[in-house]
Amino acid sequence: MKKVEMAMVMVMVLGLGMAASGAVPAHNITRMLGTHPGFSTFSHYLTATHLAEEINRRQTITVLALDNAAMSALLDKHYSLPTIKNILSLHVLVDYFGAKKLHQINNSTTLVSSMFQATGAAAGTAGYVNITNLKGGKVAFAAEDNDGSLHSFYVKSIKEMPYYISVLQISAAISSADAEAPTAAPSAIDLISIMSKQGCKAFADLLRASKALPTFTENIDGGLTVFCPTDTAVNDFAPKYKNLSEAHKVSLLLYHGVPVYQSLQMLKSSNGIINTLATEGANKYDFTVQNEGEDVSLKTKVNTATILGTLIDQDPFVAYKLNKVLMPRELFKPTHVSDPPAHSPSQPNKKGIKQPAHQDAADSPSDGPSDDSDDQKAADDTNGVSHSFTFPALFFSLFTPFLLLPLPLPLPLP
Numbered sequence: 219m220k221k222v223e224m225a226m227v228m229v230m231v232l233g234l235g236m237a238a239s240g241a242v243p244a245h246n247i248t249r250m251l252g253t254h255p256g257f258s259t260f261s262h263y264l265t266a267t268h269l270a271e272e273i274n275r276r277q278t279i280t281v282l283a284l285d286n287a288a289m290s291a292l293l294d295k296h297y298s299l300p301t302i303k304n305i306l307s308l309h310v311l312v313d314y315f316g317a318k319k320l321h322q323i324n325n326s327t328t329l330v331s332s333m334f335q336a337t338g339a340a341a342g343t344a345g346y347v348n349i350t351n352l353k354g355g356k357v358a359f360a361a362e363d364n365d366g367s368l369h370s371f372y373v374k375s376i377k378e379m380p381y382y383i384s385v386l387q388i389s390a391a392i393s394s395a396d397a398e399a400p401t402a403a404p405s406a407i408d409l410i411s412i413m414s415k416q417g418c419k420a421f422a423d424l425l426r427a428s429k430a431l432p433t434f435t436e437n438i439d440g441g442l443t444v445f446c447p448t449d450t451a452v453n454d455f456a457p458k459y460k461n462l463s464e465a466h467k468v469s470l471l472l473y474h475g476v477p478v479y480q481s482l483q484m485l486k487s488s489n490g491i492i493n494t495l496a497t498e499g500a501n502k503y504d505f506t507v508q509n510e511g512e513d514v515s516l517k518t519k520v521n522t523a524t525i526l527g528t529l530i531d532q533d534p535f536v537a538y539k540l541n542k543v544l545m546p547r548e549l550f551k552p553t554h555v556s557d558p559p560a561h562s563p564s565q566p567n568k569k570g571i572k573q574p575a576h577q578d579a580a581d582s583p584s585d586g587p588s589d590d591s592d593d594q595k596a597a598d599d600t601n602g603v604s605h606s607f608t609f610p611a612l613f614f615s616l617f618t619p620f621l622l623l624p625l626p627l628p629l630p631l632p
């Protein structure tokens with residue numbers, strides 16, 4: 219009984235470790251296309267638009283690849299890079315279609331959600347791709363809002379790793395008015411109005427009235443990630459905010475901006491310390507990004523906030539909604555009762571994470587606040603130490619006795 223519980227903890231810890239370290243991606247689209255020089259332009263644009271990273275970390279996915287000729291027809295239209303990203307994201311289906319399944323579609327036609335839909339860039343059903351079986355074994359692809367004309371056809375299967383990823387060549391880019399629509403130039407983005415309309419009005423109002431605003435707008439062109447707390451979170455925090463000096467109010471707002479573009483996929487595949495717009499010399503004003511499954515949390519020395527959703531993702535600018543106001547240790551004392559994460563991980567998980575913290579107690583940073591709770595210590599210990607280091611160490615020291623356990627985990631494939 220005891221042994222079984224322990225084994226479950228181990229399996230979960232291992233799963234976490236693999237997910238957190240990102241050290242064993244099941245597939246790498248760049249490498250898969252690398253052996254097909256006829257697709258070098260497509261591969262280049264997957265990298266340039268950061269779609270490659272999103273493809274690599276997903277499972278059950280179909281990439282509709284365009285050869286160099288089809289890509290040059292697309293590039294002839296002189297779209298901006300953000301528009302090309304929208305168009306290519308329509309070519310990544312969030313379901314697995316090998317050549318066989320493609321030819322066996324029920325009722326000969328179906329609509330499949332694409333990454334254009336999944337990232338929220340598309341309006342309504344615009345992110346769906348229509349797949350239709352035609353006479354003579356032909357398979358056609360079109361945007362959902364097609365006018366009845368099907369322009370793009372299945373050519374051949376390039377690579378299939380059932381049911382992880384399939385790469386299929388299609389004859390021409392799928393045309394979609396929505397995906398091809400020009401995207402706003404980043405500097406023209408009205409930060410305040412976007413945040414106000416998407417559920418971050420209270421935060422937008424604080425920012426509008428603050429000296430922090432120009433720092434945000436100046437950074438949009440070069441890359442900016444904004445974490446804006448919900449209205450409820452800001453209202454709950456209001457008494458504490460009022461208590462801050464003017465300069466500290468500015469710092470608190472700047473703490474919610476990061477001067478680089480970080481897509482959700484980038485955040486999900488990397489744990490570690492991130493500097494903010496408030497970071498200046500000894501005033502670190504940083505926080506730690508932590509992933510658990512599909513959840514991304516931001517951990518300060520004082521509290522932990524979770525990303526609830528994306529307001530806008532228009533490389534190089536992205537904004538996310540947070541369930542809490544981030545409290546930097548430069549302005550607030552860590553509390554005795556640690557802040558519980560918004561989603562409560564199961565007990566075995568928590569124990570699994572805490573274990574190394576106790577083992578490595580001697581390594582605790584000396585600059586940490588003295589009245590830390592256990593969770594706080596765990597946070598301090600993982601600060602700056604990437605999980606790819608922590609978890610494998612735990613794995614090798616503790617997992618060895620359970621090597622014969624069946625693992626319900628996807629194993630890396632060649």
Ligand SMILES: *[C@@H]1O[C@H](CO)[C@@H](O)[C@H](O)[C@H]1NC(C)=O
Binds near residue numbers: 246247248249274
């Ligand atoms: C994927 O493969 C490319 C080319 O081989 C390489 O440059 C890149 O680092 C790989 N990415 C990952 C996440 O392993």
Ligand SMILES: *[C@@H]1O[C@H](CO)[C@@H](O)[C@H](O)[C@H]1NC(C)=O
Binds near residue numbers: 322323324
């Ligand atoms: C077709 O429908 C059957 C039963 O509804 C289902 O098992 C099968 O997976 C479907 N095939 C495809 C390609 O969706």
Ligand SMILES: *[C@@H]1O[C@H](CO)[C@@H](O)[C@H](O)[C@H]1NC(C)=O
Binds near residue numbers: 324325
């Ligand atoms: C196929 O079409 C029929 C009639 O339009 C419908 O009743 C049935 O649900 C469809 N099957 C699938 C798997 O979509």
Ligand SMILES: *[C@@H]1O[C@H](CO)[C@@H](O)[C@H](O)[C@H]1NC(C)=O
Binds near residue numbers: 327329364367368
């Ligand atoms: C896909 O497009 C074709 C052509 O316009 C249409 O006949 C078919 O009904 C569409 N399929 C779906 C599932 O909407």
Ligand SMILES: *[C@@H]1O[C@H](CO)[C@@H](O)[C@H](O)[C@H]1NC(C)=O
Binds near residue numbers: 457458461
């Ligand atoms: C405001 O500051 C005072 C003095 O530092 C402190 O005693 C009080 O608890 C603070 N109020 C809030 C709501 O943080």
